[in-house]
Structure formats: C-alpha cells, structure tokens
Amino acid sequence: MSGGDHTASALIVLAPVRDGQTGDLLETLAALPKGHASPFGRVPGTHFGRCVLIGALLDGDEQPIEDGRAYLLLSADFDGDSESWLSDAAQRIGPELDRILGHCEGYRADGAARTLIDYVNTYSVRAGFSVRSYNASVAAILEGLELQRALRRFAVEAQGLAPAALRGAWIERFAR
C-alpha cells in the first residue's frame, strides 16, 4: 500500500493580481466552500491545496517592489502528473478557477480548459527541493487510516475471545 511506484506532483502558480482587484480576489477566496466541499477536494487525488494572497514582493530593504503589486499563489499537491491533474481540474472546477484567476493579470476567463491550462503553465513555478514524508495516493492514505481505526477497535473488542470466535470475528471483519 505504501511506496511502490506511486508518484505525487505539485503545481505551484504565482500570478500578478490586476490593479485594484485585491479586495475582489479576497472576497472570491473567502466565498470558496471549506473542508471536503473545497474546490480542491473535487479534483480526485488532491492531497493539499492553498490560495494565498501575497500583498507585495519586497526588496532586500523590505520595501515593496513594482509599486506594491499583489500576487496570488495557488498551489496543490496531488497524485500523478501535473498535466492530468490540471486537465481534471479544468473539467471539474473550471468555473471556480476562472473566478479566482479572473482577478489576475492576463487571464481571460472564457470557460475554455485550454485557456486555463496555458495560463497556469505560463505562471507555474517549479519546486526546486521537496520533502514528502509519505509516498502513497490519497485513496491509499484514507483506506490506511480507516483500516488503522478498524484494527484498533477490533483489538479492543476481541479481547478475551476464544480462538474459534476470534478467527470468526476476524474473518467477518477483515475478509475481502
């Protein structure tokens, strides 16, 4: 279940926010459903997702550059490769991504997957160094956590059972 040939990828997008759009972008982000209803949760295989408004990029003296232009950071970690995830995302959460990226410079929210994919590729940042503490798909992780809970419960409930009853209970609970 763990390791094997599973691959995980990250998509990191850093795009300048249009002048005067910061407030609207914040409202758009605040209106996104949270938890499992999050748009990221609707793209299968997504481990993590985030949207961050970066007020301004600073120079070495901690002064804003580019007249304090704001940036949107949109990133996700997911199973498989970026191309598949992005095309899945364009299909499943295209309208939400359109609404978010519509506040960014150069983005034309026309509902077309190609527009979204091209824009994201243009503004994507490559991860230079990554750490992943586990190597498994979202499905395998959720299944593993559920199995862990079930085994914990079973270990408590099966205490004191005679061998035949124990084996029977095990088969009933865990036989596939």
Place this chain on the structure above:
Amino acid sequence: MQQRERAQPVTIISPIHRWWAAWLRVTWPGADRTPLVKRTLVRLSFIHFAHWSLVARMPPGRRRGARRLAPGYVLFQSNFDDDIRAYVDAFALVVPLRMRAMWQGVFHFPGPRPVDRFLSFIVARTTPAQHYYCAYPHASSSMISAALELADCHERFQREASSLDDEEFATRYAAFITENQLLL
C-alpha cells in the same frame, strides 16, 4: 466531539541575494534526488509535504519575454502538524545546517540559532492562506506513516492467516497485535 485539524499551511516568499539564487540552482537538483538529505526532515515527522522554489522571473513559466525579478525570491510552502513554534524549533535544533543551506542567502536571515530570533524571522515573513484544503485534515503525518506501514503488515498477516487453524490463528494474531501496537 469535533476533531481538530492537524495539517496547517505555512507560506513564505522572501527576497534573496543574487549569489544565493546561483547556489540554489546548483545545489537543489542533487539535494532533491538524494534521500539522505531529506531523511532527517522526514524523521521530524511533522511535515506532510514541503516545497522550496526559486522565483527569478515573471511569468515564472516563460523564458522568452519574461522580466527578471531583482532580487529573486525563495518561495517556501509547507503542510505541517500543529504549532509553528514547535515546527521552527525542531528545524533550528535538529537540522541547523540544512536550514542554513536553504535560508542563508535570504535577506536578514538571522541564522537558525538562537531559535527565538529564527522564529521571529519566520513568523514575520509568513503569509496566511486565504483558502486551505487537506484531504485528511484530522491525521498527522506520523499517523499517516503508521497507517501505511500497518496496512502493509496487515496484508502480510491476512495472507498468512488464511491457511491457519483457530489455535494457530490466535497465536499469530496475538503476535501481530503485539508487534504492531505502536502503529495502532
């Protein structure tokens, strides 16, 4: 009872000296492919996924027609468990050299020790996430690692158990639970 959410995001984008961008370009590819470099970070067991990126031009994904950002930036994103103070403490105390290898060329980097100064540096540069999603919000990184290891052990035990009689099963089951109690 409502379960608390374990994974938290931290996002930092910080300006770097030009020479540091060159250092990162040279060292990251090798470091990223070397499990030994990452092992201690993984063993800290409160990082889920973390990424360091170099942002040197805008748009970042385009070479032709992109404008150079001066200074360049290190973009750090992590999904970690619980409290940022404990997270930064552990980084500073357990892997100070790796922290230097990542942050040394960031403007105003105070060094990993004393920890309070490093913590102030990190906290001051952290940008809050307006939207954050985790597919398994109530599981810590160590819970996940344990669950995945347990699943492998369970699979092996299942294969073995199918050919055992009741008595043998009871003996092997007791051993399975004892051997894996730390993973439960």
